[in-house]
Amino acid sequence: MDVSELRQRVEQKSASLPIALPEPQVAAAWRKVEAALTWQRQASHHYLICRDDPLYPPLLQQIADPPSVLFIKGHPEALLRPAIAIVGSRAASHAGLALAFQLAAELDSIGLAVVSGMAAGIDGAAHKGALSHSGSTIAVLGTGVEQIYPKRHRQLYHDIQQYGAVVSEFWPDITAFAGNFPKRNRIISGLALGTLVVEARRRSGSLISARTAMEQGREVFAIPGPVISGDHQGCHDLIKNGAKLVESLADIVEELPPLLQSHLQALPGHVPLQTEHNSQLPFKTLLASVGYETTPLDVVVEQSGITLDLVLEQLLELELQGWVAAVPGGYVRLKRN
Template sequence: MDVDDLRQRLEHERQALPLSNQLLQSLCIDYEKVDAALAWQQQSASHHLICFSDPLYPPLLKQLSDPPPLLFAKGCVEALALPSLAIVGSRNASPGGLQVAYQLATDISALGLSVCSGMAMGIDGAAHKACVDHQRSTVAVLGTGIDIVYPRRHRQLYENIQQQGCILSEFWPDMGPFAGNFPKRNRIISGVALGTLVVEASRQSGSLITARLAMEQGREVFAVPGSILGGYHQGCHDLLRDGAKLVETAADIVEELGSLTAFYLEELHSSHHIQDDEICDLPFVSLLASVGYEATTIDAIVEHSGKTIDLVLEQMLELELQGWVIAVPGGYVRVKRS
């Protein structure tokens, strides 16, 4: 891709964005930076520029009223093709909150879902770390330029995320940490995901912005309840009163997202002509996303996965032989892989 090609592509896609004329006029692309963007892309094979029409552009992000026309990405961009859950919460999380975030991220990623968050301290970091520790996909959406590590103490996490997932930003690579950019990036965290889980949040927590945006985007919102003492969970309790799904285990999330995940994958496959094993090294992703930690009936798996019963039975047998599920009276149960 040369300079003229990128300029023409960006201008065409700016006009094609689902925005009002007033917003389109305000969304002026600084073409003086195009050379710098291309130079940045060419620095490494792991550097990627993703335009709105690019097959790698997160499909759910296109549904936003103000989607970014250009994304900078580092790492394994194929992670963007996976259905994902956003996990967010307090930067000053309690030890218990960090443990819950880590465990839920571990269990959700084991189902074949990618975990998306903002690489902040606290809950965000715990969710990313769970995926890194178990060599599973995670996407970190930055409120800075993609080359700026913030907070600095997450330098190693920033590097590790790129091995199984990717770093994502709409800001130019050298953009520093300006306060106004972090609420703006939250729309991308919720926008790329099927749903948003808030693990621990006070009423002043910025993670509630992400939850509110998820609601406005028509996505599922989940919250973990907690003690009424200390104020750590007031924001989560408010979300639950407003209709968020109460979460104690990953099964509570899969119950809501199972059919959405299957639909997402079917749409992705039909639009890009790809198979499960081309976007993820987990086998039969839509089936794994349809089986919970409690007994799931064959009828439910067939309905959620969108596959024929013969194919479901064949693939479930293979999953059982590989140690992903076990057969129990009444259906199947998802288990951790050894």
């Protein structure tokens, strides 16, 4: 987009207003236009996409309040791929992070892009899971695209641009503001055919994405979990209210339009999220003694009936294989049977 084209659009918009804008407001608007075009010219991977642009995502066009302009760093064509949004708790459990990572990698492996918000927790795990395969993932920011938030995701921010796209409706230099994050959630769900909530408490911000997905007429998916701690209560509430319970990739794909299903890469059968068969489980007795919530070491020893030395040896092997993780206070199980 060049200066004259954007100026023409602004003039057309101004001409349609019932009253003339005061001169200071007009001047401020032109300064923003010039700043946006300057930003676009700064690098070859900077893009300004307006609603009548061929690269504007068609699914996003369909929502009630699509952003008039998208600022994009990376590959804008990534936004044209069919996608699933993955969201969840910022303070996610080890099991939740592992599930988000695995499902994102599986979605990408069959040709679906992964959309999320680059937040800590489930969002970050979902982006990393997609990047672990071919890397088509889209981060919708609640800041401008030049702001890295949270700072710990600096490398992730750059990796997403290399293989997917970082997107925002806010001016590039806009810093983190609490009110902008709920607003951006409509874009996360609006870019996707459906939204999957991996782990969420009842007051989790990720439930806003689920609500906007429902309002937009998109599919909503949720993964159930243990009821004791309340970390999954938001997911349980969604399922009670009609969200699709997800145990495997097939649960998501079977809700997609038939035409899209036929174009996806070949799917395996109805395989659980963790694909190892029971007969191949290592150290079955010990593994059965480790829960999805933190299990103290003495409880593992007592429930398994195995000596402490052997428990420690087997737990180390299970940790190396990705079945369990050591956490403060004991161990948690990461994989289902």
